[in-house]
Each structure stands twice: as C-alpha cells, then as structure tokens.
Amino acid sequence: MTRLGTAVVVVAAVAAIVAPFFLKPYGIFLISTWAVLTIAAIGLNLTLGYAGQISLAQGAFVGIGAYTVALLTPVGVPFVLAFLAAGLLCFAVGWGLGYPALRVQHHYLAFVTLAFTTLVFLVLRNEQWLTNGIYGITGTPRPTILGWSTNAARDFYFFCLGILTLLSLATWWMLRSPWGRAFVALRENPLRALSLGLDTRRYTLMAFAIGSSLGGLSGALYAPLVQFIEPNSFALGLSFNLLLMVIVGGAGNFFGPFIGALVAVLLPEWLRITQGYYLILYAAAIMVMMAFCPSGLLGLAERVIKSLNGRRAGATTTVRAEGAGS
Amino acid sequence: MTAVLGVSNLRKAFGGVVAVDDVSFEVRPGEILGIIGPNGSGKSTLFNCVLGQLQPSAGEVRIDGQVTTGARPCDLNRLGVSRTFQLLQVFPQLSVRDNLILAGQEHQGTMVSRLFGRTDAGLGDAAAQMIEFFRLSHLSKEQAGSLSYGQQKLLDAAMAFMAGPRLVLLDEPAGGVNLTMLGHLRERLQAYHTERKATFVVIEHQMEFVMALCTRVLVLAEGRLIAEGAPDEIRRNPIVIEAYLGH
Numbered sequence: 164m165t166r167l168g169t170a171v172v173v174v175a176a177v178a179a180i181v182a183p184f185f186l187k188p189y190g191i192f193l194i195s196t197w198a199v200l201t202i203a204a205i206g207l208n209l210t211l212g213y214a215g216q217i218s219l220a221q222g223a224f225v226g227i228g229a230y231t232v233a234l235l236t237p238v239g240v241p242f243v244l245a246f247l248a249a250g251l252l253c254f255a256v257g258w259g260l261g262y263p264a265l266r267v268q269h270h271y272l273a274f275v276t277l278a279f280t281t282l283v284f285l286v287l288r289n290e291q292w293l294t295n296g297i298y299g300i301t302g303t304p305r306p307t308i309l310g311w312s313t314n315a316a317r318d319f320y321f322f323c324l325g326i327l328t329l330l331s332l333a334t335w336w337m338l339r340s341p342w343g344r345a346f347v348a349l350r351e352n353p354l355r356a357l358s359l360g361l362d363t364r365r366y367t368l369m370a371f372a373i374g375s376s377l378g379g380l381s382g383a384l385y386a387p388l389v390q391f392i393e394p395n396s397f398a399l400g401l402s403f404n405l406l407l408m409v410i411v412g413g414a415g416n417f418f419g420p421f422i423g424a425l426v427a428v429l430l431p432e433w434l435r436i437t438q439g440y441y442l443i444l445y446a447a448a449i450m451v452m453m454a455f456c457p458s459g460l461l462g463l464a465e466r467v468i469k470s471l472n473g474r475r476a477g478a479t480t481t482v483r484a485e486g487a488g489s
Numbered sequence: 490m491t492a493v494l495g496v497s498n499l500r501k502a503f504g505g506v507v508a509v510d511d512v513s514f515e516v517r518p519g520e521i522l523g524i525i526g527p528n529g530s531g532k533s534t535l536f537n538c539v540l541g542q543l544q545p546s547a548g549e550v551r552i553d554g555q556v557t558t559g560a561r562p563c564d565l566n567r568l569g570v571s572r573t574f575q576l577l578q579v580f581p582q583l584s585v586r587d588n589l590i591l592a593g594q595e596h597q598g599t600m601v602s603r604l605f606g607r608t609d610a611g612l613g614d615a616a617a618q619m620i621e622f623f624r625l626s627h628l629s630k631e632q633a634g635s636l637s638y639g640q641q642k643l644l645d646a647a648m649a650f651m652a653g654p655r656l657v658l659l660d661e662p663a664g665g666v667n668l669t670m671l672g673h674l675r676e677r678l679q680a681y682h683t684e685r686k687a688t689f690v691v692i693e694h695q696m697e698f699v700m701a702l703c704t705r706v707l708v709l710a711e712g713r714l715i716a717e718g719a720p721d722e723i724r725r726n727p728i729v730i731e732a733y734l735g736h
Contacts, residue, residue, distance in 0.1 A: 341594045341603040341610045348580055348591055355578040358540065360566035360595035360652065369600075 167468070172418075179324060183317045191316045192388075197428045198323040199384045202330055204408040204420030206377025209334065211406070212415035213343070214370035215350030217269060220260065220276035221405045223283035224253045224375045226397025228382025230287065233300040233392055242306030242387075249383035250376045257375025261368045280402050287394035299393030303386040323384050330377060335417060337373075346370050350415070378405075411452060413459030422460050491554045493518050493656050493688045494539070494570075499548035501531075501538050508534040509545075510712035516656070521682060521689040523703030523720070525696070527733055531712040532692045533575055536660055540572055541565050552656070567596065571654035573645050575661045575692075581634025585625055585644055588633050589616040592651035615651070623647040623677055639670035646674065650681055656688045663695040671695070675702055700724065708732065 179198075183191045207221040228249035235245035264275040287294045294300070305313045306322070313322040337343060345366050348356040357363050386392050404427055412423025430448065434441035456463035492515035501509040509531040516522050526532050537543040539550050541562040550558045552568055580588050594603060594610040603610060620629050623643050628636060633644060642662065649657050662678070663671050675698060682689060693699045699706060700720040708716040708723060710732040716723060723729055 337604065339608050340606070341590070341597075341608070344583065344587055344591045344594065347583060351580045351582060352578055354542070355574065355580070356591075357562045358542075358566060358572050358574075358578075359592045359648065360563050361591075362563050362595075362600075365600070 183320050188316050191320050193428055193432060195320040195323050195388050197424050198327045199381050199388055201420055201424040202327055203378045203381035203405050204424050205334055206374040207405050208409045208414060208420045210371050210374035211409055213346040213350060214367055216367060216371060217273045218276045219273055219402045220279045221378045222397050222401030223280040224378030225382035225385060225401060226283055226287060227253055227256060228379030229386040229392045230294060232383040233303045233386040236304055246383045249379040253379025254372045254376035257372040258368060261371040265367050265371060280399055284394050284398045297393060299391055301391045303390055305387045326384060411459055413461035416461045419459055419461050490518060492516055493553060495551035496539060497549045499538055500546045501534050501543060502546045507712050512714050514707055516688055516690055518688055519686055520705055521703045523699040523706040524692045524709060525699055525706060526709035530709040532709055533660055536658055536692060569655040571649040571652060572658040573649050573660055573662060577641050577645060579633040579641050579644050583633055584630050585633055586616050586629050588644060588648055589619050589651050592648035596652045619647050619651055639666050642666050643674060658690045660692045663693055663698045671698060678702060
C-alpha cells in the first residue's frame with residue numbers, strides 16, 4: 164500500500180472509532196448497519212471482484228445467517244456458537260449451491276443465484292413452524308462477551324466494528340496468500356490458470372463458499388442489530404443492494420466494499436431532505452456514477468491520483484527543461 | 490526408452506468437419522519436435538486434445554506410457570506437462586513476478602499449506618532466477634499488461650517453464666514477435682533445453698524459427714500427418730512444398 168493509502172486507512176479507522184461519540188442513536192444504528200453490511204459486501208467482493216463469479220444470492224446468505232442466530236440464541240445457544248454456526252452453515256450451503264451452479268457462468272450464474280434467493284425467501288416465508296413466516300422473529304438478544312454487555316447501541320456498534328476488523332484482516336491475509344493470486348487468475352483467465360495446474364473448479368467453489376460464509380456472518384450480526392427480522396428483508400432487494408455496494412465501491416478492490424456500503428447506507432439517508440424524491444435522486448446518482456466510473460469510486464480515485472501525479476511529473480519536466488535551457 | 494508423449498490414432502471432429510484425422514506420433518525424451526502445417530491444418534486442435542482442453546473423438550494420448558486421454562489440464566500440468574497458447578495468455582493485472590509465482594505455486598504443497606504458508610509459496614528465488622534467465626529483471630514489478638507484446642511473449646514462455654516441466658508444448662511462440670525478440674526467444678528456449686534436458690513440442694509458422702530450433706519436424710495438412718523428418722529433409726520434401734504452396 165502507498166503512504167497515501169495507509170494515511171487514508173488510518174484516518175478512516177480513527178473516524179470509525181470516534182464517530183459514535185458524536186452521533187444520535189439513529190446515526191449509530193446507521194453506522195452499525197454499515198459495519199454489518201460491509202462484511203457481506205466483502206464476501207461478495209471475494210466472489211465477484213476477485214474470483215469473477217456474479218452472484219445474486221448474497222442477500223439470501225445474510226438471511227440464512229440472521230435466522231440461524233435468531234433461532235438458536237433464544238433456546239440458550241451462546242451467541243459465539245450461533246455466530247460460528249451461521250458462518251459454517253452458509254459455507255456448507257454455498258458449497259452445495261456452488262457445486263452445480265458454478266458449472267455455468269456470467270448471466271446464467273446470475274439467474275441460478277437469483278432463483279436460489281427466491282427459494283430461500285419462500286422457505287423463510289412459508290415454513291412458519293420454523294421461521295414464524297411473515298410475522299418474523301423479534302428480540303434477538305445482543306451478546307455479552309466476557310462480561311461486556313453489548314446491549315447499548317454504541318457498545319453493539321463497537322462489537323460489530325471489532326468483528327468487521329477481524330474478518331477484514333482474515334480476508335486481507337487470505338488474499339495475500341497464494342490463494343489470492345489464484346482468485347485473480349480465475350477472474351482474468353481461467354483457461355490459462357487451468358493449464359498452470361490450478362484446480363479452477365475447487366478455487367472457484369472455495370471463493371464462493373467463503374464469500375457466502377461472510378454473508379452468513381453478516382446476517383448473524385444483522386439479527387441482533389435490528390432485533391426484528393422477516394423474510395422481506397432478505398429478498399432480492401438486499402442481494403441487489405449488496406451487488407451495488409461492491410460495484411460502486413470498486414469490485415476487485417479490497418477497500419471497495421467499505422466505500423460502497425457507506426454510499427449505499429448513507430446516501431439515501433442524506434437525500435431524505437428531498438422527501439419524496441430521495442429514491443429517484445439516489446437511483447440517478449448511481450446511474451451517473453456507473454456511466455462515468457464503472458470501476459467504482461476507488462477506481463475513480465485512482466484515476467484522479469494518477470492524473471494529478473502525471474500533471475505534477477509533467478510540470479517538473481517542464482521546469483527542468485526550462486532550467487536546462489536558460 | 491519410453492516416449493515422453495505418445496499419440497495414437499487421434500481424431501477430433503466438430504460435427505462434419507474432421508480437424509484431426511487419425512494422427513499418431515511419439516516424442517522422444519530430450520528432443521525438440523516441431524509441428525508445422527498451413528492455417529487450419531489442425532495443429533492447435535491436436536495440442537488441445539493432447540492437453541485436455543478438448544476431448545478427442547477417438548484415439549489415445551500417453552504421457553510417459555501412462556494413458557491420459559481426457560485428463561484435465563490441471564492434472565496434466567501436475568504430471569509435468571506445460572504449455573503456452575497461440576494467443577497471448579499472461580495475467581495482465583498481476584506483476585511479472587506474480588505471474589511467474591502463480592505459474593509454479595500449485596506444485597508447492599497442498600491447498601491448505603498454500604493458504605497458511607508464505608505469500609510467495611517459497612518461489613520468490615525461483616521466480617527471480619527465471620526473470621533473470623529471460624532477461625526481464627528490469628520489469629519484475631511491472632504489471633504484465635503494461636509490457637510490450639514481445640516482452641509478454643517471453644513472460645508467457647517463462648511461465649510455462651516455472652514448474653520445471655519435463656514436457657513443454659509451445660503453440661506459436663514466435664507469432665507476432667519482431668526479429669530481434671525472436672532471436673532472443675529462440676536462444677533462451679535453446680538454453681533452457683540444454684540446461685534442463687526438457688522435451689519440447691513446438692507448433693510454429695515461422696519456418697526459420699522451426700528449422701533452427703527443432704531436431705525433428707512433423708507436417709500436418711487438413712488434419713492428417715503428411716510428412717516427418719529432420720528439418721532439412723522437410724524443407725526439400727515435395728509433398729510439404731505442395732501442401733504449403735499448392736493451395
């Protein structure tokens with residue numbers, strides 16, 4: 164990472180830590196939502212941005228994770244175990260879905276995963292004996308970790324931020340390992356990767372299952388955050404929203420999901436002052452963004468920095484040339 | 490001595506078009522075998538059938554006497570068979586060094602050990618040596634996509650050698666490369682061959698390149714093997730001249 168990049172990350176981390184001390188409860192709820200959804204977006208970025216597999220199932224995995232925790236914690240399962248169970252279950256389901264689904268790619272895979280999301284929604288809505296159907300599940304308790312109760316909004320935000328940090332570091336570490344290189348190879352040229360001995364099927368499945376698992380872990384925090392979950396929260400809308408986060412931030416860029424989730428969570432709120440127009444403006448802003456920077460906001464930032472550096476280098480050369488001439 | 494690669498009665502048809510028709514040949518250890526033929530004669534299809542990219546319609550492929558017909562390309566690679574493609578196939582977003590490490594990493598340990606092991610999979614030094622061998626040292630940290638076409642061709646070839654293969658199949662390594670770079674590429678291939686005693690099969694259009702590099706040449710036309718021999722014999726063979734110029 165460049166010096167500028169490190170500085171930006173440090174400033175952002177400090178901002179994330181001090182922000183709740185300056186925010187009202189609703190503001191804290193929003194940044195908690197950001198932290199939780201960023202985890203799911205990191206997972207989707209792994210699947211889409213690194214391994215190049217488009218998935219519209221990430222919202223369904225958030226749902227599976229949320230319901231796992233919402234169903235397990237009231238019957239006495241400690242939160243930590245329920246949280247891990249959500250991740251493991253989504254890993255297994257992701258693997259199970261990916262095994263047949265990843266035989267197709269691109270828009271075909273998008274349709275298969277879309278069908279999966281619809282299927283999960285129908286199960287959550289119709290299997291009332293398990294999920295309480297459209298009435299949803301209320302009051303998923305917030306955990307107490309080693310005597311620290313995370314019941315208050317600010318405490319729960321720090322808990323989510325901590326989990327986000329841990330999972331980000333784990334993902335960063337994985338992407339720096341030979342696996343990360345293999346994921347990029349899958350995206351850029353699967354045929355060549357295969358001829359270099361990469362078992363592309365296994366790596367793709369791994370990326371998909373780990374991405375799904377991060378979706379599940381995000382859901383496991385979502386249930387105690389909102390304390391009311393119902394099937395509609397995990398319908399296609401959430402999957403599209405997560406896809407938007409990854410693409411707006413910059414797919415294939417490690418920090419893309421952080422920025423994308425921030426935009427997707429905060430922008431609609433900031434636009435609320437326009438009252439009835441806010442969703443129209445939000446949609447328009449996203450369309451303009453996609454038209455002019457398809458590589459996402461981080462792609463745009465990189466382009467700006469490059470052009471500024473280029474201009475500076477050009478100016479230095481001119482000055483030198485003038486100096487040499489005089 | 491067992492042939493490194495054996496192909497028997499290989500046939501590949503796409504609907505009614507027979508791209509490779511009853512081709513049989515063997516590649517002996519340590520030789521550089523050239524395969525030439527006019528455009529559309531089935532050279533690349535033959536490669537793709539040998540390397541598992543395509544399923545042959547009939548026939549058998551053997552590596553070191555072991556039947557590998559229809560094996561997946563990644564499994565063949567782990568048996569020590571490596572290849573380049575006709576069109577350039579580097580990973581443009583990865584650095585030159587990372588392209589090379591990627592080309593060798595699957596031969597190091599298991600999937601789990603690669604996840605928990607070193608970032609460079611223990612191949613940092615080997616990659617540096619390969620970069621130096623192909624004289625790409627000044628470009629080590631550059632993204633492969635930013636290299637010139639000729640430099641990318643060199644990298645492409647270097648990647649095929651990274652896992653220390655015993656059999657390397659090069660599909661038009663000289664295609665689109667300028668004369669200076671061509672001499673450099675040929676010289677590096679020869680040096681690698683001498684140093685590592687590797688076996689090469691080269692598909693090439695550039696006749697001078699083939700004649701200077703190869704010890705034996707096969708000629709394909711319309712999917713069939715029409716001639717075989719030393720480069721000088723092939724150059725004088727009237728059937729070959731007819732196949733190249735008679736159309």
